[in-house]
Amino acid sequence: MIERVLEQERAISQVLKADKKSRHLDFTDASSGEKYVSVSYLKPVPSLFNSSILAEEETDTQLTKDVKGNILAYLNDKYSDQVTDDLLDLASLLDPRFRTKYMEKEKVEQVLSRAVEEIMALTRAQDTLSGLLVVQKELQKQSIGKNKKDTGQLFQKTEEQQQQQLTVRRGHKKGAVYLQTTEVESDADPLDWWRCHQTNFPRIAKLARQYLCIPATSAPSERTFSTGGNIVTCHRAALKPDAVDRLVFLEFINVLKC
Numbered sequence: 001m002i003e004r005v006l007e008q009e010r011a012i013s014q015v016l017k018a019d020k021k022s023r024h025l026d027f028t029d030a031s032s033g034e035k036y037v038s039v040s041y042l043k044p045v046p047s048l049f050n051s052s053i054l055a056e057e058e059t060d061t062q063l064t065k066d067v068k069g070n071i072l073a074y075l076n077d078k079y080s081d082q083v084t085d086d087l088l089d090l091a092s093l094l095d096p097r098f099r100t101k102y103m104e105k106e107k108v109e110q111v112l113s114r115a116v117e118e119i120m121a122l123t124r125a126q127d128t129l130s131g132l133l134v135v136q137k138e139l140q141k142q143s144i145g146k147n148k149k150d151t152g153q154l155f156q157k158t159e160e161q162q163q164q165q166l167t168v169r170r171g172h173k174k175g176a177v178y179l180q181t182t183e184v185e186s187d188a189d190p191l192d193w194w195r196c197h198q199t200n201f202p203r204i205a206k207l208a209r210q211y212l213c214i215p216a217t218s219a220p221s222e223r224t225f226s227t228g229g230n231i232v233t234c235h236r237a238a239l240k241p242d243a244v245d246r247l248v249f250l251e252f253i254n255v256l257k258c
Helices: 002-007 009-016 020-025 027-032 044-053 062-078 082-094 105-126 128-144 151-179 190-197 202-212 219-231 241-257
Strands: none
Touching: 002 009, 027 044, 027 219, 044 062, 082 105, 082 202, 105 151, 105 202, 151 202, 190 202, 219 241
């Protein structure tokens, strides 16, 4: 064990001596926290692992190269699924600390377009007037029949398409402004940033709340199971469900206070 520690001394020293801005690179802490945003770390941290932290060096021994290669292979394979990768790209985009910094350049426009589409869908879902218009259109269709169309409807459809295109262009413009805002420190809280800037980007802020609340791992739920296991032991097996709920709740209150 001591030989392994001595062999990996340079790598260990590099991590322990890292400055404040790079301490968030502890992948376990970054992805399993409960009191801060974690999902947006799943894109930049593996990217930094690949490009610098676990990149092979000439002075590395074969064992060091094998260890680095195995870790990178595991991480890259774990998040290689297209659906997962799309979600992580959008979460990274909505985190003002990262935005497009760790994203492939050819994917930036695609991710931005997807964000605009989701913002439009989110806005429509929350807009009661939109729902009333849909009902009105259905009633109009039923009144004029399936095969009958008047000129007014064709013009209305054209106006709706133009309005939709205008909304998309505005969304892209607003997204471009967001990407050009002042750089945020890596140890800043993205939720605090959005609280301060939601008046400037209200629609993007709604989408950010939807994505940045996603936990990166199942660690929080696993901690809940562990807490329950520590409370309901073989010596306290007669506890009623309501009592267990209250004890688990009080335990989490104590944790939050700490």
